Amino acid sequence: MTNFRKFGSVCAVAALVLTNGCRKMDDETEAALLGAINPVIDTCNITKSPKPGTPVTTEMAKSGLPCAVTFNQGNELADLQLDFDFNSWLTFVALHEDDGDMAMWQGWQDMGSLMLPDGKAPPPFGQSVPAPEICTGGADGAPVLKMISKTPTTPTASISGEPLNTGPLIDQNGNYARYQILVNEVMYDYIVDNKLYSKAGQAAFDKDIAFPEGNVTKDTTGTMGAIVLKVSWKVLAGDDDPADFHSVKGYVYSPATADTPESCVTETLGLVGMHIVHKTKQEPQWLWGTFEHKDNVPDSPTSSGRFHFYDPSCTDCEVNAEAPQPWNPAVEPFPGNFRSQIVRTTTYPSEAVDSAARWNPEFQQALKGTALANYRLVTTQWPTDGGSTTDPMGAPFPLFAANTTMETYVQATRSGDGWVNTPQATSSCMSCHNNATTTNGKESDFSFVLEKAE
Amino acid sequence: MSNDLDNFVAISSALTGIAASKLRPSLDTHKTAQAYLDYATEHGGSAFTELMGLSPAEVLEAVANEPDGDIAIMANCVTLMWYLGAWYFPDGLLAYKQGSSSFAPSVVISSDAYTQGWAWKVGQAHPMGYSELRYGYWSGQPSTLSDLVGGE
Incomplete structure (x- = not known):
């Protein structure tokens, strides 16, 4: 620039x-x-979603990373939801293709190595800032997991991603869920080339923030565009079977508090949630696909089954209640035997329910024998009118979307004995990120990443 | 039901002056028209059934010729429903219109109905506590009325 x-x-x-x-x-x-x-590439995946009656094959599931959505089902909401969700599944699988000894996305830039103290320039793409000195014994480049929620006020949330006052998520072993935010090389380059990693750089940037778009121009030729991932992990312990998860060995870091010293331990962590956020030419409000491990939580209170964040045997555990404070991840298991008792309470329109109900079993079957078969798409939120002149959000559908590991406490509001979606109180990816700005108050194209610049 | 919905949207468009394509977009994410039709069918009684048996022009004619009649009051209820996201009870609305009551009782149909009330858009504004617009929108011009409600 x-x-x-x-x-x-x-x-x-x-x-x-x-x-x-x-x-x-x-x-x-x-x-x-x-x-x-955002270079032109010739490897865009343009696989069309199969029509009803034609199952998803393993080859189809592993056909690669789409640059944009390929439409095939029709023009009604239900048809389009199928295409968007199919695209989300293709993307999820492609991101987990091994790139050496880890999934492709695990080589992307972590927020902790992008938006640095004092506005310093980040290291080259794919490289991390040195781990805290206390973190030793792990593999080179092992991720350092500091975030315990998306709450700016939690002790380790110096790199927080959201303006949501939500608490930590505690699994059935009493351990805190951990979080990461990562960006792909296109998004990294846009931020670094334009010096948007610092307040000074943002102040000097005199154009609108417009992250590069994914697009297909002809056949498999196109551009990938910017992709952001939000990822949630649980420490694998107790009865957890590592084979059930996409897992990683990483440093679990907790800063010093008034009561506890700084700590860092190497743990095996299992993936429990992933937001995949991809900007495309036709969807300038970005695509918001979200996945979870299928055993995270039940869809309603139940007395059977085994879940990471719900105890079926506990009849007096308050559902979707935040953990009592203080929140200190250095103290595990969580004191007082508290465990999160989480139920999925966001409701979705029939088009989204039906689409997920079609693709999840088909992809899980196509991926049978791999850890990825244990994941489910929750939904994909997309703009129905990306070019709207009156609604910057582009009329999103579904109206609400929540991952129980990331929007745990903003899923829905209580109404009598049930739960209802409520604007501004129930999670909506686009509605929230529509408010994102830079540090100097400029719209930041649906990304809160730039807000973290110093 | 599709014919009922089409008819309801046509009547609603005639009553509100808002384009049918705005009340019920081809990709209808809020499904407001269906929600309002269901609500009015449940709560509007025989007057709503009668209104639904008329063409939009006949409804407008009934409103003009007999403004305190059952059809006209029900038409008022439908209009208010679209604009304010609230259901005005017909008897209370009639009493208010005739001056025998200083208050027309109503109930907000849903939180979604509140945010989708057309009064906000006609005013080129947004409801308290909810906006689709981005940070800093107040420093710019609002969208044009025709962009918001359709038509010229």
């Missing part, structure tokens, strides 16, 4: 004689820069 600014100055000097030519050059230069950030 520096070069672009220099070029802009030259244009200003020569404006009287070369106005039109310089404008053309500016456009071309900007396009070239954007092209370097």
